[in-house]
Amino acid sequence: MDPFTRELLEQLFPFHVKLAADGTVERTGCSLAKVLPEVAGRGFLDVFEVVRPAVRDLAGIRANVGALVLLSIRGTPLAMRGQFVTLPDGGMIFAGSPRIVDQSSVWAWPVGVLDFAPHDAGADYAMVIEATNSQIADLERLLAKVREKERTERELRQAAEAANRAKTYFLANVSHEIRTPMTAILGYAELLGSDDLGPAERADCVETIRRNGDHLMAIINDILDLSKIESGQFAVEPSDTVVAEVVRDVVQLLQVRAVAKGIQLVHVVEGDAPRVPVLTDPVRVRQVLLNLVGNAVKFTDQGSVRVSVSAERQGQRMRFSIATQDTGPGIEPEQLGRLFQPFSQADASHTRRHGGTGLGLAISQRLAQLLGGRIEVASEPGRGSVFTFTFTADTVADAALVPETAGAIRPQRGAGPLSGMHVLLVEDSVDSQRILAALMRLAGAEVDVAGDGLSAVSRFEGSYAPDLVIMDIQMPVMDGIEAISRIRARGYRGRIVALSAAALGLERDRAIAAGCEGFHLKPISRTDLIALCRGDAAPPA
Amino acid sequence: MLGMVNHALQEMVTDRLGEAAWESIRTEVGVEDAVFVIMKQYPDEMTHALAGAVARRLGVPLPDALRAFGHHWMAYAERQPWGKVMHSMGGSVRQLLPALDALHARIALAFPGVRMPHFRTEPQADGSIRVHYVSERAGLAPFVLGVLEGIGAMYGEMIEVRQVEDRGDGAANDVFLVSFPSVAG
Numbered sequence: 161m162d163p164f165t166r167e168l169l170e171q172l173f174p175f176h177v178k179l180a181a182d183g184t185v186e187r188t189g190c191s192l193a194k195v196l197p198e199v200a201g202r203g204f205l206d207v208f209e210v211v212r213p214a215v216r217d218l219a220g221i222r223a224n225v226g227a228l229v230l231l232s233i234r235g236t237p238l239a240m241r242g243q244f245v246t247l248p249d250g251g252m253i254f255a256g257s258p259r260i261v262d263q264s265s266v267w268a269w270p271v272g273v274l275d276f277a278p279h280d281a282g283a284d285y286a287m288v289i290e291a292t293n294s295q296i297a298d299l300e301r302l303l304a305k306v307r308e309k310e311r312t313e314r315e316l317r318q319a320a321e322a323a324n325r326a327k328t329y330f331l332a333n334v335s336h337e338i339r340t341p342m343t344a345i346l347g348y349a350e351l352l353g354s355d356d357l358g359p360a361e362r363a364d365c366v367e368t369i370r371r372n373g374d375h376l377m378a379i380i381n382d383i384l385d386l387s388k389i390e391s392g393q394f395a396v397e398p399s400d401t402v403v404a405e406v407v408r409d410v411v412q413l414l415q416v417r418a419v420a421k422g423i424q425l426v427h428v429v430e431g432d433a434p435r436v437p438v439l440t441d442p443v444r445v446r447q448v449l450l451n452l453v454g455n456a457v458k459f460t461d462q463g464s465v466r467v468s469v470s471a472e473r474q475g476q477r478m479r480f481s482i483a484t485q486d487t488g489p490g491i492e493p494e495q496l497g498r499l500f501q502p503f504s505q506a507d508a509s510h511t512r513r514h515g516g517t518g519l520g521l522a523i524s525q526r527l528a529q530l531l532g533g534r535i536e537v538a539s540e541p542g543r544g545s546v547f548t549f550t551f552t553a554d555t556v557a558d559a560a561l562v563p564e565t566a567g568a569i570r571p572q573r574g575a576g577p578l579s580g581m582h583v584l585l586v587e588d589s590v591d592s593q594r595i596l597a598a599l600m601r602l603a604g605a606e607v608d609v610a611g612d613g614l615s616a617v618s619r620f621e622g623s624y625a626p627d628l629v630i631m632d633i634q635m636p637v638m639d640g641i642e643a644i645s646r647i648r649a650r651g652y653r654g655r656i657v658a659l660s661a662a663a664l665g666l667e668r669d670r671a672i673a674a675g676c677e678g679f680h681l682k683p684i685s686r687t688d689l690i691a692l693c694r695g696d697a698a699p700p701a
Numbered sequence: 702m703l704g705m706v707n708h709a710l711q712e713m714v715t716d717r718l719g720e721a722a723w724e725s726i727r728t729e730v731g732v733e734d735a736v737f738v739i740m741k742q743y744p745d746e747m748t749h750a751l752a753g754a755v756a757r758r759l760g761v762p763l764p765d766a767l768r769a770f771g772h773h774w775m776a777y778a779e780r781q782p783w784g785k786v787m788h789s790m791g792g793s794v795r796q797l798l799p800a801l802d803a804l805h806a807r808i809a810l811a812f813p814g815v816r817m818p819h820f821r822t823e824p825q826a827d828g829s830i831r832v833h834y835v836s837e838r839a840g841l842a843p844f845v846l847g848v849l850e851g852i853g854a855m856y857g858e859m860i861e862v863r864q865v866e867d868r869g870d871g872a873a874n875d876v877f878l879v880s881f882p883s884v885a886g
Contacts, residue, residue, distance in 0.1 A: 272789040273807065274800050284811040286786055291812065294705070294739045294781060302736050 161247070173255045174277055175240060179204050181250030183218040191275035195238065209234055221252065230259065237268050260285040326501075336634060337379050339661030340589055341372035343683035347595030350686045354602060368591060382519045389526045396441040396530050400556050403480050404434035406442055407469045410449040417457050424464035425457060433471035438478050438553035444527045445551075449482065451520040452535070452547045456486035463487025463544075477552050485546045491539040499537060500525040577690050579604030584626040586616040586643060588635040592682070596630070599686050600693060612636050613643030620650045628693055631676065633660035633667055641674045648675035657692055659684060702748040703815065704737035709777040710751055711737065713770060718758065726754045742814060745838065764843035771847015775855050794858050798822050798830055798879065829880035831865070842867065842875040849877055
């Protein structure tokens with residue numbers, strides 16, 4: 161081969177192979193020589209395998225001159241594509257270049273882009289393949305951003321929905337809690353106007369009005385307190401305080417409730433340290449303790465509540481730890497997390513057995529923080545709860561304490577606009593039971609009272625058929641909606657009217673759907689109650 | 702300009718000034734996309750506007766910002782899948798510079814519509830190399846200066862680069878002289 165042709169071949173096919181007439185390798189192109197530096201003189205088929213067309217000898221190769229050939233280099237993952245051409249001297253040339261089909265085939269070849277002839281598009285595949293990789297990386301980058309955005313939006317939406325739900329529950333609860341004492345206040349105020357009451361009953365009425373008024377005030381104060389704390393307007397006012405006395409005062413105050421429930425309420429002062437006078441805000445410490453111990457008494461139906469106070473001196477400061485341990489129902493783990501959040505209650509269902517605005521613990525935790533401490537809770541369902549209130553205060557001089565009590569009423573029966581009427585009143589609030597029953601009895605009705613939905617339903621056996629059922633909706637054990645359905649299922653065809661403190665329209669719709677003929681919001685006046693019983697009153701919207 | 706150029710600019714700003722700075726630049730220029738698609742063609746005007754806003758944000762003249770971007774571009778490109786292709790073209794400044802045109806030519810051929818500049822190198826008797834930069838885009842000479850310096854940094858070689866002919870001054874092309882102080886030394 162003359163030098164010109166040889167140089168031409170080098171430039172156009174730097175990966176070529178020159179075969180001698182006997183089938184041995186004479187030389188390779190300059191780029192292929194970087195991969196196979198010492199193959200001259202070896203049999204072509206010892207170094208290469210002709211994969212396509214599948215030929216095993218020189219004759220086979222000669223028979224396929226001009227065909228598209230796939231060649232692999234034995235012992236390597238490298239392959240070339242090209243064609244055989246014959247030379248006048250009986251020798252042959254394989255004119256081809258690396259087969260580039262994917263990323264691995266690009267980087268398996270230990271050569272650079274410049275080793276390819278400029279006309280050879282093989283190296284361009286490397287570009288295209290890498291560009292494809294870039295596009296995939298791009299897509300993954302975009303997808304990651306989209307996923308991140310979707311996740312953020314979902315979390316924000318869920319948080320907004322949760323906050324909205326919590327506020328709806330809160331408003332419903334506040335509305336209910338305000339309407340319940342209001343029912344008692346308005347009802348007993350109206351009862352006071354009756355001529356049939358003796359001095360003792362009148363005093364009882366006044367006491368009930370005062371007690372419910374206090375309760376109403378407490379609810380309003382709770383809401384205002386939380387609002388002030390949240391807006392940073394709440395300041396603590398430190399004065400000389402003996403923490404052990406504040407604890408004793410709170411326990412004495414709640415002892416009446418504990419005795420009424422038949423549970424034990426005890427307090428333990430560990431050592432003398434809690435009696436050391438310190439500078440803290442006794443009103444706020446007392447407020448926190450009233451909430452914690454009050455909750456423990458409220459939620460414990462049997463067993464005991466134990467309040468223990470201990471203190472540890474830290475230089476000029478005392479660190480107090482007040483633990484309130486109860487044998488109540490305990491708290492589910494998933495409820496513990498949101499226990500101190502405002503607008504949340506562990507049990508937000510209609511059949512919750514205990515009142516409250518759901519603000520007490522939120523306020524207490526914030527007060528504890530303002531006092532330089534915190535409240536922690538440990539609880540297990542069925543094993544009770546321990547709320548531990550810790551705070552620190554500077555030591556100083558001396559301080560003091562205070563206590564209080566409650567009453568009952570016996571309604572009179574008389575003739576009147578409801579004379580001869582038989583009413584079943586289903587109502588869980590004792591105050592509401594007493595005032596509604598008293599008003600109806602004064603109007604001449606015969607009134608049966610059930611404290612929850614289940615005991616109301618159980619009356620409808622045999623021939624029991626009052627003229628009217630007045631049904632509260634939010635009650636323990638079984639709510640009013642369920643009770644109405646079951647009473648109707650037992651065949652009762654008489655009138656059922658809902659009387660509820662729940663101001664949400666949804667409640668009214670559910671009651672009507674369950675088989676209720678009318679729906680009246682609490683509080684209700686004597687006139688409206690009588691009209692309602694007589695069926696004169698149009699159900700208010 | 703390919704999206705990768707804008708993406709590299711974004712990366713330089715977020716590395717140096719933080720995400721918020723980039724967001725503010727993006728808003729100032731009116732770029733709606735939060736992410737650039739690397740192989741997508743974007744208007745040159747967008748890249749120029751972004752570069753101008755970056756310079757103002759860095760408080761430096763535009764040529765200085767472009768030169769700094771040239772340095773960052775090489776660090777960025779090396780980390781991209783293209784980095785392997787680039788490295789396959791040479792293991793030193795002397796090997797890569799003559800291959801720059803082949804690299805750009807193959808990209809231009811493989812991706813129709815992508816406008817790539819031309820490079821031509823002339824080895825000098827003293828061992829330095831003259832690099833001719835030919836582009837239909839004007840005003841990018843400071844960026845190329847930074848890129849050439851960035852190639853030296855990529856291979857860990859001490860080089861000096863200066864622009865010896867300026868298209869802005871009436872020369873046919875921008876020409877750079879890359880010298881190797883340690884060799885010429």
